[in-house]
Amino acid sequence: MNKEILRFDHVTVGYGTREVVKDFSCTIQEGEFVSLIGPNGSGKSTLIHTMTGMLPLKSGKVFLCGKDNSQIPVKERAQIAAVVPQNFQGNFAFKAKEIVAMGRHPFLKRMASESEEDYKIIDWALAQTGTLHLRERKITQLSGGERQRIIISAALAQKPKLLILDEPTNHLDIQYTLEIMQRMRKLNQEEGITIFAVLHDINMAARFSDRIIVLSDGSKVEDGSVSQIIREDVLKPVYQIDLVVRENFLTDAPEIVPLRSNRTLQRKRNGKKVHIICGGGSGSAMIEAFHNSGYEVSCGVLSMGDSDYELCRSLGVTVIEEKPYCEIGDVAYLQNLHALKGADLVVVADVDIGRSNLRNIEILQEIAGKQIYIRREKALDYTDGKADAIVRQLLACGAASSLGQAQLSALLGNAAQAGALQ
Ligand code: ADP
Ligand code: MG
Numbered sequence: 001m002n003k004e005i006l007r008f009d010h011v012t013v014g015y016g017t018r019e020v021v022k023d024f025s026c027t028i029q030e031g032e033f034v035s036l037i038g039p040n041g042s043g044k045s046t047l048i049h050t051m052t053g054m055l056p057l058k059s060g061k062v063f064l065c066g067k068d069n070s071q072i073p074v075k076e077r078a079q080i081a082a083v084v085p086q087n088f089q090g091n092f093a094f095k096a097k098e099i100v101a102m103g104r105h106p107f108l109k110r111m112a113s114e115s116e117e118d119y120k121i122i123d124w125a126l127a128q129t130g131t132l133h134l135r136e137r138k139i140t141q142l143s144g145g146e147r148q149r150i151i152i153s154a155a156l157a158q159k160p161k162l163l164i165l166d167e168p169t170n171h172l173d174i175q176y177t178l179e180i181m182q183r184m185r186k187l188n189q190e191e192g193i194t195i196f197a198v199l200h201d202i203n204m205a206a207r208f209s210d211r212i213i214v215l216s217d218g219s220k221v222e223d224g225s226v227s228q229i230i231r232e233d234v235l236k237p238v239y240q241i242d243l244v245v246r247e248n249f250l251t252d253a254p255e256i257v258p259l260r261s262n263r264t265l266q267r268k269r270n271g272k273k274v275h276i277i278c279g280g281g282s283g284s285a286m287i288e289a290f291h292n293s294g295y296e297v298s299c300g301v302l303s304m305g306d307s308d309y310e311l312c313r314s315l316g317v318t319v320i321e322e323k324p325y326c327e328i329g330d331v332a333y334l335q336n337l338h339a340l341k342g343a344d345l346v347v348v349a350d351v352d353i354g355r356s357n358l359r360n361i362e363i364l365q366e367i368a369g370k371q372i373y374i375r376r377e378k379a380l381d382y383t384d385g386k387a388d389a390i391v392r393q394l395l396a397c398g399a400a401s402s403l404g405q406a407q408l409s410a411l412l413g414n415a416a417q418a419g420a421l422q
Contacts, residue, residue, distance in 0.1 A: 003030045004066060005162050005194050006081070011060035013050050019058060020046045021218045030161070033188045033195045035205035037229075038215035039239055044198045045086050047215070048166045052083050064162075078106035082155035086166035086198070096142070096150045097135045100125050103157030125156040128183055144171035149180065156187070163187070165197040169204070177201070181208050206230045207253040214238055230254040232313075242314050259314045270294035270413075275339050277360045278349035281307045282379065286349055286408075291315050293412045298343065300336040301328045301360055328359040336360070340367050345411070347403065348374040353387035361387045364394055372400035373407065 006028040014020035021043040028034050036044050049055040050062055053070060062069040064080055072080075082103070103125065104118045114122070126132045129149035139147050148171045155163060168184070169177040185208050187193045199205045205212050205226075212229040214222040216238045222229055229235075232245050235256060242259040274295045276283050279302055287308065291297050300320025302309040312319035320335045322328050328336075340346055340363065353361055364372060374391055381388045394400040401407070 004028070005030045005064070006196060007063040007066075008047070008050075009061045009063065011047070011050060011062060012058045013046055013055055013060075014058060015046075015055075019218065021215075023060070024215075024218075024220050025060075026213055026220065026223055028162075028194060028196055030194050031188070031192055032211060033185065033209050034197070034211045034213060035209040036196065036198045036213045036215060037200070037202055037205050040200075042215045043218040044215055045166050048083065048085070048164060048198060051081065051164055052085075075106045078158055078160075080160060081162040081164060082158040082160035083164045084152055084155045084166060084168055086170065093138045093140050095135070096126070096131065096137050096139055096153075097122055099139055099150050100153045100157050103154040106158060121159060122153075122157055125153040126150075128156050128187060129153045130179060130183070145173060145176050148172060149176070152180070160193065162194045162196065165195070167198050167200055169199070169201070177204065184208065202230070202235070203253075203255045206255055207251050227254065230256065236316075242316070244310065244313050268294050269296070272296070272345070273298065273343045274345050274347055274411075275299070275343035276347045276349060277351065277364075278308045279303070279306055279351045279357055279360075282351040283308045283349040284311050286347065287311055287315065287317060289412055290347075291317060298339045300339055301332045301357070303356070325356070327356050333359055333363065337363060337366060340370065343370070345371040345373065347411075348372065348376075348391075348400075350375045350377050350379045352380045352382065354382035358383050358387055361390050364400065365390065368399065373403035373411070374400050375403040375408075 004027050008024050008026050011024045012019055012022050024047060036047070038044055046055065050057060051069065064072060064077060069077065100122045101114055101118070104114055104121065123132060126135055129152050131146065131149045131153060134142060134146055134150065139150055142150065148168065152165070152168060165184075169180055172180060181204055184195055184197070188195050209226060211223070211225060213220060214229060214234065221238060222234055230245055232243060236243060243256045244259065245254050245256050248255045270293065272295050274290050274297055276286055276290070276297060276299045278286065278299060283299060284307060287297055287299060288311065298318040298320070299308060299312050301322050302312070302319055303324045304321050305324055309319055309321065318339070320332055320339060322332045346364070346367065348364070351357070372394065374395065376391060395402060
C-alpha cells in the first residue's frame with residue numbers, strides 16, 4: 001500500500017517579490033528514493049528551504065504525513081523529517097559526536113541529557129556514514145568531506161522516516177560520493193527511510209533513485225522513473241547540452257555522456273538537406289562541418305555504435321541504423337532510399353566498402369537526377385571490385401561528381417571549415 005509521506009501542493013516560493021519556484025506539486029510515498037535534479041539556479045534549494053519553515057510559502061502547502069507542515073510543532077516535525085541543507089556553516093569547535101548528538105534533541109525531555117540509548121543511536125548514525133573513527137574530533141579540524149558526513153550523521157540521529165538532502169555529495173570526492181550514495185540506498189532499502197535528495201550528478205540520480213523529478217527555471221518539467229527521465233529528449237533542452245544516453249552494463253543503469261554545451265553553439269540554418277554515406281569515422285569531420293554550416297544532415301546506413309553513428313546521435317543528426325555486424329536489411333535500405341530522395345545533395349565519404357555496407361553504394365544507382373558527390377581517396381574496396389565498379393560507372397556517366405577540396409569548400413560556403421577536413 002502506498003502511503004504519502006511528503007506532498008508539495010501547488011507551492012510557489014521565492015525571495016522578496018520574486019517567485020523562484022512556481023506552482024510546484026509532487027507527492028513522495030513512504031519508502032521511495034526520489035531525486036530532484038535541474039540546472040544551477042533552478043530553485044532546488046529554495047524548494048528544500050520550505051521544509052524547515054525557513055522560507056514562508058507565497059502560496060500552496062507542504063504536507064508531511066498528511067499534515068500541513070506549517071502547523072506541525074518543530075519537535076514533532078524533526079521526528080519525521082531530517083533536512084541536510086546544501087551549505088551547512090559549522091564553524092564552532094564542537095566534537096563530531098556533539099554535532100551528531102544535536103540530532104537527538106527533538107527526542108530529549110526539557111533539560112535532560114542523552115541516555116545510553118541516545119549514545120547508541122549516535123554511534124549508529126556515525127557508522128552509517130563511515131565516520132565512527134572521527135567521533136572525538138573537532139569538526140573545525142575535519143576536511144569538507146568528513147564534515148559533510150558528520151552533518152548527514154546528525155540528520156540520521158533524528159531517526160527520521162524521511163531524509164531530505166540538498167546536494168549531499170557536494171564536497172565529496174568520487175570515492176566518498178559513491179560510498180554515501182550506496183549507504184543512502186541501503187538505509188532506504190533496509191531501514192525503510194524515505195529519501196528525497198537534490199543531486200547535481202545526473203548519473204548518481206540515475207543509478208540510485210526510484211524516481212527523478214526535473215526542475216527547470218522554477219517549474220517541474222518532468223517526474224518519472226529513471227528510464228522515463230534519463231533520455232536525450234528530456235535532458236537536452238533542460239541542460240542545454242548535447243549528450244548521449246547509454247546503458248551502463250556495469251551498473252545496470254542508464255547514464256549520460258555530456259558532449260558539448262549548446263549555449264554558445266547557435267547554428268544558422270541554410271534550409272538545405274544533405275545525406276552523407278559514411279562509416280567508421282570517415283564521415284565525422286564532414287558531418288560536423290555540414291551541420292555547423294547550417295545544413296540539415298542525415299546519415300545512413302550506419303551500424304549502431306559506429307563512431308560516425310555516435311557523432312550523429314550527439315549532434316541530433318538523423319541516422320538510419322542497422323544492427324552491428326549485419327548486412328544492411330531491407331527496412332534500413334528503404335529508409336535510406338527515402339532520406340536520399342529527400343536530400344538536396346548526397347555526399348559519399350571516403351569510406352571502406354565491404355559486404356556489410358555494399359548496399360550503401362548500390363543504392364546510389366536508384367537516385368537518378370540527384371546531385372551526388374563521391375570522395376574516394378584512401379578507402380578500400382573489399383567487395384571484389386563491385387563497389388569500385390559502381391562508383392566508376394556513376395562518375396563516367398555523369399550521375400555523380402568526384403568530391404575534391406575546392407568543391408567541398410564551395411558546398412560548405414566556408415573554406416576554413418573545409419580545410420579542417422584534410
Ligand atoms: P538551485 O539550488 O537549484 O541551484 P536556488 O534555489 O539556490 O537554486 O536558487 C534559485 C534562485 O533563487 C537563484 O536565481 C538564486 O539566485 C535565487 N536565490 C537563492 N537564494 C536566495 C536568497 N537568499 N535571496 C534572494 N535570492 C535567492
Ligand atoms: Mg542548490
